Amino acid sequence: xxxxxxxxxxxxxxxxxxxxxxxxxxxxxxxxxxxxxxxxxxxxxxxxxxxxxxxxxxxxxxxxxxxxxxxxxxxxxxxxxxxxxxxxxxxxxxxxxxxxxxxxxxxxxxxxxxxxxxxxxxxxxxxxxxxxxxxxxxxxxx
Amino acid sequence: xxxxxxxxxxxxxxxxxxxxxxxxxxxxxxxxxxxxxxxxxxxxxxxxxxxxxxxxxxxxxxxxxxxxxxxxxxxxxxxxxxxxxxxxxxxxxxxxxxxxxxxxxxxxxxxxxxxxxxxxxxxxxxxxxxxxxxxxxxxxxxxxxxxxxxxxxxxxxxxxxxxxxxxxxxxxxxxxxxxxxxxxxxxxxxxxxxxxxxxxxxxxxxxxxxxxxxxxxxxxxxxxxxxxxxxxxxxxxxxxxxxxxxxxxxxxxxxxxxxxxxxxxxxxxxxxxxxxxxxxxxxxxxxxxxxxxxxxxxxxxxxxxxxxxxxxxxxxxxxxxxxx
Numbered sequence: 001x002x003x004x005x006x007x008x009x010x011x012x013x014x015x016x017x018x019x020x021x022x023x024x025x026x027x028x029x030x031x032x033x034x035x036x037x038x039x040x041x042x043x044x045x046x047x048x049x050x051x052x053x054x055x056x057x058x059x060x061x062x063x064x065x066x067x068x069x070x071x072x073x074x075x076x077x078x079x080x081x082x083x084x085x086x087x088x089x090x091x092x093x094x095x096x097x098x099x100x101x102x103x104x105x106x107x108x109x110x111x112x113x114x115x116x117x118x119x120x121x122x123x124x125x126x127x128x129x130x131x132x133x134x135x136x137x138x139x140x141x142x
Numbered sequence: 143x144x145x146x147x148x149x150x151x152x153x154x155x156x157x158x159x160x161x162x163x164x165x166x167x168x169x170x171x172x173x174x175x176x177x178x179x180x181x182x183x184x185x186x187x188x189x190x191x192x193x194x195x196x197x198x199x200x201x202x203x204x205x206x207x208x209x210x211x212x213x214x215x216x217x218x219x220x221x222x223x224x225x226x227x228x229x230x231x232x233x234x235x236x237x238x239x240x241x242x243x244x245x246x247x248x249x250x251x252x253x254x255x256x257x258x259x260x261x262x263x264x265x266x267x268x269x270x271x272x273x274x275x276x277x278x279x280x281x282x283x284x285x286x287x288x289x290x291x292x293x294x295x296x297x298x299x300x301x302x303x304x305x306x307x308x309x310x311x312x313x314x315x316x317x318x319x320x321x322x323x324x325x326x327x328x329x330x331x332x333x334x335x336x337x338x339x340x341x342x343x344x345x346x347x348x349x350x351x352x353x354x355x356x357x358x359x360x361x362x363x364x365x366x367x368x369x370x371x372x373x374x375x376x377x378x379x380x381x382x383x384x385x386x387x388x389x390x391x392x393x394x395x396x397x398x399x400x401x402x403x404x405x406x407x408x409x410x411x412x413x414x415x416x417x418x419x420x421x422x423x424x425x426x427x428x429x430x431x432x433x434x435x436x437x438x439x440x441x442x443x444x445x446x447x448x449x450x451x452x453x454x455x456x457x458x459x460x461x462x463x464x465x466x
Contacts, residue, residue, distance in 0.1 A: 006263070007173045008236055033237035040259045043244035050250040054243060057256055059165035087162055 009133045011062040014042045014051045016079070017071040024097060025066035031122035037129070048075055052082035055091060061136065062129065067097040072107065080111030092132060096120060149177045153184035159283045161256055168258055171275035182275060185282035190407060192224075192281035193394050194288045196302035198268060199312030199328070201294025204338040206245040207377040208312055208386075209291045213249055215383035216287060222254040224280030226290045228270050231261035238262075242291060256280065267301030268292035274305055274414050287390075298327040304413050307406050308393045310334045310386065313352060315344035329355040333370050334389045336382070340374040349374075368396050432457050 011032060013025055022044065029039045040058050042051065055063050063083065065076060076095055083089055095107065096116035104115055116125055152170075155163025167185075170178030197205050197212075206227065213223050227242030238261035249255040260270040270276075273290060280288045292302050303309045311332035335356065337348055352372055360369060371389050375382030397403040427433060436450040445453075 005174050005176075006236075007175070008261075008263075010169075029239050033232060033239050034235055036232075036235040036237045038231070038237065038261050039239045041239060041241045041244060042250075043241075043247055046247070046250075050247065053250050054257075056162050057165055058259060059162075059169040 007137065008036055008038050009062065009129060010038045010040065010058065010060040011064055011129070012040045012042060012051070012055050012058055012060040013064045013066065014046045014054070015044045015066050016046050016048065016051065016075040017069070018045065019067060019069040019071060020044050021066075021068040021097075024068065028064070028066070028096070028122060028125065031126060032129070035126040035130070048079035048082050051079055052086050052088065055083060056086050056088050060091060061133065062092040062094060064094040064096065067095060067099065070098070072097075072099055073103055076107055076112050077110035084111065092136075096125070146180070149180035149184065152177070153181045156181065156185050156279055156282050157188050164256065164279050164283045165258070167279045168260075168272065168276045171279070172260060172263070172270070172272040178275065182278060185279065188282040189278050190281065192277070192285055192288045193308070193390070194277055194281070194290065194306045194410075195390060196290045196292065196306035196309040197312060198292040198295050198300065198302050198309060198332075199338075200296070200314070200317060203294070203312040203314045204377045205291050205294070205312055206242045208310075208336065208338055208375060209242075209289055210246045210248070211375075211377045211380050211383045212386055213246065213255060213289065214380070215387045217249075217252065217254065219387060221286040222284065223256075224277075224283065224285035224288045225249075225255065225257040226273055226276050226280070226288065227257060227259050228268070228273065228291060228293050229259065229261060230293050231263045231270075233264070236263070256283070256285065262293060266299065268295040268299035269301045269305065273302075274410070277305065295328070300327055300331045303331040305410055307397055307403060308333050308390055310336055310390075312336050312338050313348065314339045315342045315348040317348075330359065333368060333393050334386065335370055335372045336375050336386060337372065338375045338377050338382075340382075341376050341379075345374075367400075368393065427454060427458055430454070430458065 013029055015025060029041055032039050040060060042054050051063065072095060080093055083091060083093065092113050093111060094114050095112050099115055099117055107115060114128065152163050152167050156167050167178065167181045170181065197209055199205055209225060213225065216223055229238055229240045229242060231238040240259035240261060242259055243257055246257055249257065258276060260272060260276060262270045265271045269292060277288045277290065290302055290306060309332040311328050335352055337345065337352060356370055356372060360366065373382060373385050373389060375386065433454055436454055439445045440447050440450045
């Protein structure tokens with residue numbers, strides 16, 4: 001092959017339910033773009049079904065959910081299940097926002113791979129994603 | 143990685159119309175993964191049926207909202223639709239924010255609509271590097287219509303006309319004076335013109351300007367058997383989709399009445415081959431040790447770029463003759 005393979009990380013960012021606080025997700029989207037990633041933003045008021053369908057259509061590597069209005073215990077486990085059912089269980093599922101400490105264990109058990117809570121630095125998120133992506137690509141190449 | 147088995151599995155899925163398979167094929171093609179080319183080779187025989195439609199226009203013309211409205215109308219007409227929504231990649235970081243889905247959210251759960259967001263990844267001209275390939279994947283999947291929404295374009299970024307069977311040019315009132323309209327290569331391209339945001343001030347003036355340009359265009363092309371319609375839309379209120387869909391059908395019938403459909407498909411395939419040869423030949427030449435030496439010389443202003451290019455090409459010709 002004469003042209004090099006270029007594989008920027010593709011990440012879908014969404015907000016579920018009636019949560020319309022967009023400041024955080026917008027900042028994350030810009031930070032990830034600056035880090036050379038392709039961010040697919042689906043907008044607000046998404047259902048877990050919509051996010052799962054979009055994640056498959058877009059063939060993203062990562063699904064990131066911003067949650068600030070307490071729907072996470074209902075929505076996130078459902079999204080994790082829908083992704084698995086769609087054959088997309090290998091996608092990294094991230095959540096960020098207002099998530100109480102005591103909810104973390106249950107969410108992790110339900111299939112949320114990583115949770116960033118209030119005060120997380122965008123550099124921390126970028127570094128985490130870069131590390132994960134490097135490992136994933138090495139695993140795919142092996 | 144095994145190119146063979148994985149590609150066959152994905153190609154089979156594409157032809158069966160499976161969304162996950164199509165999504166993966168487009169990803170490989172966009173990433174220039176060798177498996178993508180293998181899939182494309184395997185599905186090529188299943189392409190050639192879809193009506194490929196481009197939607198282009200300046201930034202802020204309402205292309206996404208218009209696409210959303212048009213998809214809804216085409217679904218009412220029972221068409222299956224693949225949408226390629228292109229947004230710019232950063233030329234500095236390669237990153238992108240692809241936000242066209244926001245305006246098309248109501249179609250997300252429709253199993254007969256497949257929306258794919260693609261970053262330009264360095265391509266100029268309003269399309270992405272892989273738009274053509276993605277259109278072929280949708281075509282092979284059996285979508286009746288492939289809708290390509292370009293990035294917001296300026297005056298000559300109209301590559302989509304070489305790819306689409308039918309191109310819709312979206313304009314809006316109040317963008318500029320007559321000189322702008324004349325300069326715009328957009329007026330020379332396209333088969334369907336839509337003035338969106340027609341409820342805004344300046345609609346009448348814009349309509350006159352567009353009408354005049356189309357009149358002059360028709361005068362300059364006496365052999366043109368298709369007269370581009372100039373349509374009115376207010377996409378934010380779902381107004382105008384029916385006439386645009388009618389015009390799409392009329393243009394498709396027009397193309398199919400003659401040899402236009404096949405001719406455009408053939409022209410598109412030839413253009414892609416030429417592009418591939420350009421890219422690969424250039425990449426191969428630039429990998430030669432001689433190329434590095436010449437680039438260093440050009441960079442140090444020891445030789446002019448024209449002579450350096452000529453020398454590199456002459457060198458490669460001698461090599462291939464020597465080999466033969």
